Amino acid sequence: MHIWLYIVLFVTCVSAGLVDDIVNAIKNAATCASCHALLVPLKGLAALGDTPFTASLTAVCTSFGLEPEDVCEGAIGQQGPIIAHDLRAISPLKQTSEKLCGSLLGLCQPPAVNKWTVSFPKAAPKSPKPFVRTGKAPFQVAHFSDIHIDRQYTVGTDASCNKPICCRNFTDHTGPIIEPAGPFGSPHCDTPATLVHSFLDQVSKDNIFSLFTGDVIEAAVWLTTQQEVIDDMRIFNSELQTMLGAPVYPTIGPENSPTNAFPRNTTQQGNSQWVFDTQADGWKAWIQDAGSDQVKHFSGSYSIIPPGTNLRIISINTVYWYKMNFWLYDSDILQADPNGILGFTIQQLQAAEDAGQRVWIVAHMQPGSGDTLWDQSNYFDQIVQRYKNTIAGQFYGHSHKDEFSIAYSDYGNRNKDTATSIAYIAPALTPRSGKPAFKLYDVDPDTYEVVDVRVFYTDYSDPSFQQNPQWELLYSARSTYGPAAGLQANETLSPSFWHRVTDAFAANDTLFQQYRTYTARVDPGSCDASCKANTICALRALRSENNCAVTQPGLNFKRRDVEGNFVEDEDDTCEGKGIGHIFTRLAGWMDEADPVSGFLHLLILT
Ligand SMILES: *[C@@H]1O[C@H](CO)[C@@H](O)[C@H](O)[C@H]1NC(C)=O
Ligand SMILES: *[C@@H]1O[C@H](CO)[C@@H](O)[C@H](O)[C@H]1NC(C)=O
Ligand SMILES: *[C@@H]1O[C@H](CO)[C@@H](O)[C@H](O)[C@H]1NC(C)=O
Ligand SMILES: *[C@@H]1O[C@H](CO)[C@@H](O)[C@H](O)[C@H]1NC(C)=O
Numbered sequence: 060m061h062i063w064l065y066i067v068l069f070v071t072c073v074s075a076g077l078v079d080d081i082v083n084a085i086k087n088a089a090t091c092a093s094c095h096a097l098l099v100p101l102k103g104l105a106a107l108g109d110t111p112f113t114a115s116l117t118a119v120c121t122s123f124g125l126e127p128e129d130v131c132e133g134a135i136g137q138q139g140p141i142i143a144h145d146l147r148a149i150s151p152l153k154q155t156s157e158k159l160c161g162s163l164l165g166l167c168q169p170p171a172v173n174k175w176t177v178s179f180p181k182a183a184p185k186s187p188k189p190f191v192r193t194g195k196a197p198f199q200v201a202h203f204s205d206i207h208i209d210r211q212y213t214v215g216t217d218a219s220c221n222k223p224i225c226c227r228n229f230t231d232h233t234g235p236i237i238e239p240a241g242p243f244g245s246p247h248c249d250t251p252a253t254l255v256h257s258f259l260d261q262v263s264k265d266n267i268f269s270l271f272t273g274d275v276i277e278a279a280v281w282l283t284t285q286q287e288v289i290d291d292m293r294i295f296n297s298e299l300q301t302m303l304g305a306p307v308y309p310t311i312g313p314e315n316s317p318t319n320a321f322p323r324n325t326t327q328q329g330n331s332q333w334v335f336d337t338q339a340d341g342w343k344a345w346i347q348d349a350g351s352d353q354v355k356h357f358s359g360s361y362s363i364i365p366p367g368t369n370l371r372i373i374s375i376n377t378v379y380w381y382k383m384n385f386w387l388y389d390s391d392i393l394q395a396d397p398n399g400i401l402g403f404t405i406q407q408l409q410a411a412e413d414a415g416q417r418v419w420i421v422a423h424m425q426p427g428s429g430d431t432l433w434d435q436s437n438y439f440d441q442i443v444q445r446y447k448n449t450i451a452g453q454f455y456g457h458s459h460k461d462e463f464s465i466a467y468s469d470y471g472n473r474n475k476d477t478a479t480s481i482a483y484i485a486p487a488l489t490p491r492s493g494k495p496a497f498k499l500y501d502v503d504p505d506t507y508e509v510v511d512v513r514v515f516y517t518d519y520s521d522p523s524f525q526q527n528p529q530w531e532l533l534y535s536a537r538s539t540y541g542p543a544a545g546l547q548a549n550e551t552l553s554p555s556f557w558h559r560v561t562d563a564f565a566a567n568d569t570l571f572q573q574y575r576t577y578t579a580r581v582d583p584g585s586c587d588a589s590c591k592a593n594t595i596c597a598l599r600a601l602r603s604e605n606n607c608a609v610t611q612p613g614l615n616f617k618r619r620d621v622e623g624n625f626v627e628d629e630d631d632t633c634e635g636k637g638i639g640h641i642f643t644r645l646a647g648w649m650d651e652a653d654p655v656s657g658f659l660h661l662l663i664l665t
Pocket of ligand 1: 228
């Protein structure tokens with residue numbers, strides 16, 4: 060019935076000429092230039108208001124079967140008004156539009172970096188403080204990420220369905236249950252509370268503190284509300300407090316409503332302060348009053364010196380650099396440092412350098428990812444290079460994969476001698492992205508450099524999993540990659556070591572395939588020579604302009620990645636119904652019918 064309401068609205072509000080323009084523009088939008096052209100009529104549609112804009116996009120999504128109807132409605136209902144707001148505010152011809160065309164439709168490559176020289180309070184010291192190992196025993200730190208807890212996970216519902224996540228008692232489910240959801244989780248579903256508790260019980264054993272790099276909420280993003288996000292964040296914070304004996308240093312992830320939608324402080328409407336306030340409160344026991352105050356006032360970022368250490372953990376909110384945060388496209392004025400996240404990082408790094416501390420940078424999205432806007436990644440890299448002697452490690456999540464990424468002083472000449480910083484990326488806890496896993500670091504107490512990374516996992520295909528999940532060692536980085544990369548007994552896992560690991564991948568395909576299996580924790584599929592070259596390139600690129608990712612066309616409302624985010628997926632070969640598919644179908648329709656009636660016909664068909 061609602062679809063009729065949409066059509067009535069659509070026909071009443073939109074002139075036939077405008078529909079004609081939009082249909083033709085969609086039909087022809089196969090290049091970056093034509094995407095700019097498409098934005099002209101879409102801007103006209105947005106000018107009519109959020110409701111006709113959202114209703115029209117929803118009708119297109121539903122008509123083409125991009126997602127089940129409830130998913131189209133929920134997802135576009137949430138993100139549509141932000142995109143309409145963007146379109147009303149920007150010129151279809153300028154750079155912001157180009158970036159929007161890249162992230163929303165995948166039709167434009169990122170524009171060249173807008174050059175900006177980051178300024179620092181002090182020049183790098185001529186003779187930086189040496190951090191020397193004295194042979195002390197390492198201590199342990201756990202790192203977990205992308206836990207995606209589904210509080211509505213229901214045992215006995217279908218673990219196989221046509222929605223982005225299953226194992227829920229969806230009201231529109233019909234027919235017999237094909238694959239009943241078990242007590243501890245399933246590969247098509249987000250994490251049930253039982254598995255979270257099993258994990259927290261396991262992870263609390265040896266570490267002196269944990270890093271949690273975000274993403275608490277389940278991927279039913281088309282259904283989430285602000286209240287649900289608040290409740291889910293609070294419940295998990297309280298579980299961490301009661302079940303872990305040691306502090307947790309978390310980061311802000313995409314937790315928001317809508318997901319990822321953090322408006323900048325230059326935007327009048329929309330506000331994420333409730334996310335920061337909830338976490339400032341929930342994290343206070345670990346990050347103290349000062350850290351909690353920073354979370355409130357620096358858009359979720361804070362720093363903390365774990366008791367008994369000379370280490371400053373700087374936790375920053377990188378969602379302001381995330382391509383899929385659609386609030387970032389609401390102005391033609393380019394902002395080098397949205398919400399001052401880069402400025403906060405510099406201030407904290409300078410304080411650490413002045414105090415002779417080492418630093419770990421912690422955030423949800425790693426700045427070398429294909430999801431990171433090139434400008435902010437480039438500026439962040441300048442900071443990393445300036446403070447390379449202070450930064451002992453970087454820790455991220457977001458990709459759901461067990462990965463690493465290397466920064467270089469010279470990206471034109473990436474080798475073991477120019478490698479300057481190493482980022483560790485934690486695998487996801489949610490079974491939706493392979494076997495649930497987390498990292499345990501052995502850390503040298505003098506230098507705060509990582510001496511070994513051990514990855515633990517639980518095997519959901521093991522019959523005992525549904526009674527009592529077992530967490531076992533998957534591999535140790537030191538023993539798996541050390542010999543091939545010439546690791547010395549007294550050497551930490553330095554940026555240079557990790558570069559040598561990538562050299563070993565290039566030289567030894569068996570080792571590379573082993574890495575890919577560990578990365579995915581499911582069958583990673585095949586990877587030909589160009590896939591291998593791109594994978595190695597991405598490992599050697601903590602600066603996103605250097606990661607060899609090529610934006611692929613695809614309507615990103617459809618292209619939801621493992622996280623349930625609407626992101627482009629570098630190596631998704633299953634992209635059967637991307638925008639190319641839509642255009643082909645649309646073009647087929649247009650040959651037979653005149654555009655307006657053809658388009659309306661498509662709407663009515665649903
Ligand atoms: C799903 O919800 C319906 C309606 O509330 C209920 O009858 C049914 O038992 C539920 N199914 C499961 C597996 O909990
Ligand atoms: C936004 O944040 C930046 C960085 O903290 C700050 O310099 C600026 O004044 C803020 N702008 C507004 C409009 O609040
Ligand atoms: C490790 O030991 C070797 C041989 O004793 C020495 O040359 C090298 O400088 C040491 N490296 C580090 C990082 O201490
Ligand atoms: C390649 O790596 C595999 C797996 O680590 C190892 O067993 C093999 O010896 C290596 N081959 C060469 C030629 O080094």
